[in-house]
Amino acid sequence: MSKSKIQIYYASFDNQLDNGTFNIYLAKLPTAIQEKIIRFKRWQNRQECLLGNLLLMIGLQETGFSESCLYDITYNDYGRPLIGDLVDFNISHSENYVVCAMAKGIKIGIDIEKLKCNNLADFEPAMTAYQWTQIYESPSPHKKFYNYWTIKESVIKAEGKGMSVPLDEIFIEDNIAGYGTNKWHLYPISINNEYSCTLASNVPDSIVTVKKMDLFSNQ
Secondary structure, three states, rough: OOOOOOEEEEEEOOOOOHHHHHHHHHHOHHHHHHHHHOOOHHHHHHHHHHHHHHHHHHHHOOOOOOOOHHHHOOEEOOOOEEEEOOEEEEEEEEHHHHHHHEEOOOOOEEEEEEEOOOHHHHHHHHHHHHHHHHHOOOOHHHHHHHHHHHHHHHHHHHHHHHOOOOOOEEEEEEOOOOOOOOEEEEEEEEOOOOOEEEEEEEOOOOOEEEEEEOOOOOO
């Protein structure tokens, strides 16, 4: 049996696009997505959402689907976006980076987070006692924390049930995480040393390809 293939696209931006360039990119997307993007008040959020949908459009084209699939996006009861049953996708962003994962015939979730020196005690309910022990005994507690955090977020997104999934009920053992009876296979994704990124999939031993896209590189 052939292995499942998962494609990850990512891109980054440093500066705000000028209005003309922003509108040129925006016009490539369906009206409903355009309206969603321009409702954001902060330019950073508008640009993140724009970039995520452009990566999705590219992914659809390279995976053999028409970009017209963007017009067929629906949402489940928890707000998780879907495109039929043949392809699954997931988008995540943090600070200047945006990632989009895509696969045929399987379920996936992805999360990326910038490593920050937060007060870890503020997140006590998110982890189990064992996970906190692993975090505080780690040589790099914040890095370990964000590793756990992106695992849990990727599982939540793969589950498609939003924050109805309690973070502290997600177990993690080696390269497998789970919630209830569902098990998710974990793939750490290397994007940038200052970020943690994890992919979760419902199938093991997938072929994961990571592709950098320089959409805004000249801005």
